[in-house]
Amino acid sequence: MSDFQISPELLNIYLEEARAHLEGLDHALLALEREGLDPEVVAGIMGPLHTLKGNSGMMGFTGIKDYVHRLEDVFVRIGQGAVTLSRPLFDRLFAGASALRDAVEQACRQRGEVRSLQGERAVLDALLREITQRTPSGTAPSTLSLHPLRHPR
Amino acid sequence: MLRKILAVDDSALIHQMYKLFLSRYKNCKLISAMNGLEALDKLAQEEGIDLILLDINMPVMNGLEFLQRLQKESAYQAIPVIIISTEGKEEDTIRGLKMGAKGYVKKPFQASELHGLIEKITAAG
Numbered sequence: 001m002s003d004f005q006i007s008p009e010l011l012n013i014y015l016e017e018a019r020a021h022l023e024g025l026d027h028a029l030l031a032l033e034r035e036g037l038d039p040e041v042v043a044g045i046m047g048p049l050h051t052l053k054g055n056s057g058m059m060g061f062t063g064i065k066d067y068v069h070r071l072e073d074v075f076v077r078i079g080q081g082a083v084t085l086s087r088p089l090f091d092r093l094f095a096g097a098s099a100l101r102d103a104v105e106q107a108c109r110q111r112g113e114v115r116s117l118q119g120e121r122a123v124l125d126a127l128l129r130e131i132t133q134r135t136p137s138g139t140a141p142s143t144l145s146l147h148p149l150r151h152p153r
Numbered sequence: 154m155l156r157k158i159l160a161v162d163d164s165a166l167i168h169q170m171y172k173l174f175l176s177r178y179k180n181c182k183l184i185s186a187m188n189g190l191e192a193l194d195k196l197a198q199e200e201g202i203d204l205i206l207l208d209i210n211m212p213v214m215n216g217l218e219f220l221q222r223l224q225k226e227s228a229y230q231a232i233p234v235i236i237i238s239t240e241g242k243e244e245d246t247i248r249g250l251k252m253g254a255k256g257y258v259k260k261p262f263q264a265s266e267l268h269g270l271i272e273k274i275t276a277a278g
Contacts, residue, residue, distance in 0.1 A: 004170050004173065004174070004264055005173075009169065010166065010169060010170065013165050013166045013169055014166050016165075017164060017165060017166055047163075047210060047211075047212055050210045050239055050241075050242070051163060051164050051210065053239060053240070053241070054164070054167075054239040054240075054260040054261075055164055055166050055167070057239070057240070057260050057261035058166065058167065058170060058260055058261045058262075059166075060261070065240075065261075069240065069241060072241060
């Protein structure tokens with residue numbers, strides 16, 4: 001954790017930027033859900049996630065930072081085509097994004113992390129394990145492809 | 154003595170943290186750029202920049218592309234660069250060091266850690 005003194009001003013700047021990054025995450029998920037895999041959409045969300053991770057770490061929000069790190073890993077695997085985009089996958093990712101937003105808002109209000117993301121992080125860990133076990137070469141789709149997407153949001 | 158530091162990062166939060174951190178350096182001017190391209194403009198506008206704090210992951214022109222451009226400009230080659238990296242992009246940090254950066258710190262970093270590295274690099278320079 002950084003030893004910078006976290007002032008209300010820093011919290012406000014962090015929150016404003018985090019909201020923009022989380023909005024970008026929502027847009028990327030919606031675009032992928034509606035249009036299918038688009039490498040540009042995946043590449044476009046990596047920068048905001050990376051910045052959100054770095055900023056969260058600098059603010060001492062370790063749980064948020066760790067969750068975003070896992071999310072980056074998932075998007076890397078999506079970009080590699082290792083995961084077929086499906087309803088169960090999007091259910092997990094949208095739920096995670098909602099929890100992440102909640103954790104960020106609460107952390108800024110309380111000047112510290114109060115909303116744990118451990119459960120959501122475990123979901124991403126399980127997903128990444130599943131991808132690794134099913135696709136050691138990193139090329140074939142995971143079992144999530146067994147549930148094809150039928151009803152875009 | 155440090156007179157001008159150019160900080161390159163796409164986050165307003167990090168720029169504000171630099172502003173607070175660099176207040177310990179008396180009479181030192183902080184120049185901010187949000188990406189590599191903007192940083193090149195600042196270098197052209199401002200004379201006597203003593204140090205560059207460089208993020209890698211940025212839109213428009215990232216830190217590695219910026220370093221590449223810096224290497225080609227003889228007027229800027231002597232300016233020490235410190236990479237401010239983020240967990241998960243270690244290979245980019247290594248590339249940056251091979252491209253001439255003098256050191257790096259990884260976010261989240263301690264203010265004292267960055268201060269120590271600045272002292273070390275500017276003393277050696």
